[in-house]
Structures are given as C-alpha cells and as structure tokens.
Amino acid sequence: MIKEMKLLFAVVAVGALTLSGCASTIQYGDAGSAKPISKDFGSSDLQQIAEAMVDSMITFPPMVELTSTQRPVVSVDKVKNKTMQHIDTESITDSVRSRLLRSGKFRFVDRTTDAQTVEELKSQQESGLVDKKNAVQFGQQLGAEFLLTANFSEIRQQAGNTTDVYYKFTMSLKNLKTGILEWSDEKEIRKVFTRGTFGG
C-alpha cells in the first residue's frame, strides 16, 4: 500500500513539474512569427503584404528597365482603408517604403515631415546663426516623379461557427507626369476562424 502511495506521489510530482513548464510566463517572441492569433489584421499579414508588393514591383520588367539607369523619386500616398478595422495603414506603407529604399532601386520624398523641414530651413535662413554660404535654400527639393497609391479592402462572411475574412491589398505606381499607372499588383489573404464549442 505504501509502495502504491509512493508511486502515485511520484506520478503526481512528475506531472506537476512537466505542466509547470508550460505555465503562464512572459518571454520574447519571434517578430517574424506567422502564427495567426485572430481573424483580425495581424503583424504577419503586414509583413506578407509588404514583401509581396516590393518583390512584385522590383521584378516587374518595365520597372527593372526603368531602375537600371536611374533611381526614380517616389512619393507615398495614404492607403484607402476600406476594411471594417482600425489599421495603422501607414505602418504598411512604411514597411514597403523601407524595403524599396533598401533595394537601392528607388528614392522617396516624405511629405509627412514637411512642416519640420520648413521650420528648419526658416531657422537656417532667418536666425542668423547659420553661415549664409552653406544654409539650405528654399525651392531646391526634388519633386516626386511617381506616386505610390494603395487600397485595402475586406470581405467578411459568417455562417454558423465559421467566420471567413478575405483581405485584398492593391498597390499601384502612378507616373505623375503622364498619369499612367506603371505598375500595379494585389495581395490576397484569407483567414478562416472556427469558433470552438467551448470558450470564446
């Protein structure tokens, strides 16, 4: 009887130790993880979209030809978010812009920091602190030749316990001089959520 008790105790102890290995903890995760947590837009979706757009744009034959001799100047427009979610779409275009810049094929103008630029130039011109010879003059910046625009939409369907969410991100590169769309591509993501019998 004592032997049995000892054995039972041992099983319980090993079980408790093993389970405690999986108890709640906090730790660093992989920033590139593709584990879907919910049907909502997530970090992996953002990375997939950004990579797909950049890969498509820099390998599109007319773009390869264009960027073989020059690094075109591009401006990034705000994404039209037509999904039912609050998404920081600037974060998507920031990722796209960084990747394009690092590819060494494109250059960008950043309209979001214009106010700070004007303030800095004003201070250089008017404060009297900066040597006139190397103070940056107004009206010397390069204008963008291309505009990068994007649309983000979502179709959500629900039947019983299953919710199906379809995301579509469309991006286009518009030639500002001619108005022609030089490149466009889309990335689709589908997420299917099935509610379990127990729990939320």
Next chain:
Amino acid sequence: MKKNNGIVISGIAAISAVVILGLAGCSTTAGIEATGKAAWDEQGARILEKNVVFNSIGLKWDLQILDLRSVLVGNIMKVQATLRSKDKDTLSFQYRFEWYDAGGLEINSGAGSWKPVMLNGSETKNIQAVAPDQRAKEFKLEIREPDK
C-alpha cells in the same frame, strides 16, 4: 508481487505519457533547410549549388523539395523552390528565406518573416522570393510546421 509489478509498469507508462505530452506542448520543430549558392561553371554559365537538409522526420515524410532555381532579375536574385506534398491530406507549413552576400554574411539579419503555405493532397507548389538587394548571392530556405 505480481500486482505490484502491474502497478509499477502502469506507473512508468503514466510518467512517460505525461513527460511526452508535456514536451510536445512546448517544443518547436526544426524543419527543413535548403540552401542555394550562385556559382559559375567552367563555361562561365551561372549555376546554383544546392543543398537540402531535413532536420525533422515528420517533415521528411510529408514534404519533398523537387527543385531549387534562381535567376537574376536586373541585378537582383530571384529564387523559386518547388515543393511536393507526399501526404493525401491538406498540409500547412511556414517558410522563410534568408539571404547572404558573397562573403556569406546575412543581409538584413533577422528581418525575414515566416509565411504560411498550404499544400493540398499530393500537390506540387512553387514558392518564390526576391532578394532584398543586389548583394545577395546565396539563400537559405527554411520550412517548418506551423506554430502550435
């Protein structure tokens, strides 16, 4: 004594089951690593030196890498891997590409993100990727089972 033996055996079985379950719940799979390196043959034609390593027996059962190819688009390396499912059911995997320069140093180290890929029963599918910039001369494709 016979009765005690039975208890001991079932006890050991119970302990092993708990340990295996516990480990399985926390473990991650190592998966498949396929590397390709751009090189030139005697005629000066561009070739790809390939190497595929299976770290997971489960994935070796499920998946086959039929082909690895690479081309230069402009001056940027583009690669394609052809995967074939050996299973009858639909399988999900994750993959990512890492890129290395001529010196073997990783470009944008740690920036690669995992991407999901789904293969229907016995399906052959291509996955493609484009290098981050013109420095890339070598790539490593990693495939693993999805996070649990």
